[in-house]
Amino acid sequence: MLIIGVFVGLKLLSKPKIRTEAEFERNAAESSSLGGAVNALQEAFDPAAARANEVQTQLKEGRYAKKKREGRANDDTEVEN
Secondary structure: OHHHHHHHHHHHHHOOOOOOHHHHHHHHHHHHHHHHHHHHHHHHHOHHHHHHHHHHHHHHHOOOOHHHHHHHHHHHHHHHO
């Protein structure tokens, strides 16, 4: 009896839910807003991790320490003149 109950329960769980496109979009929007809230909360509790994420983003975009390099380049030209 227990085996039959488990089998029927698994069969019911394995059937895909039929959803409309609007329901899918709504669920996706809710998930993305929840992810943003979690990221903001994580930044509040661990500012070093937030800075690390910012540095990683800057490295990927190729703009990490660009102002420092430009500043050194400007300092070098002023010394030469």
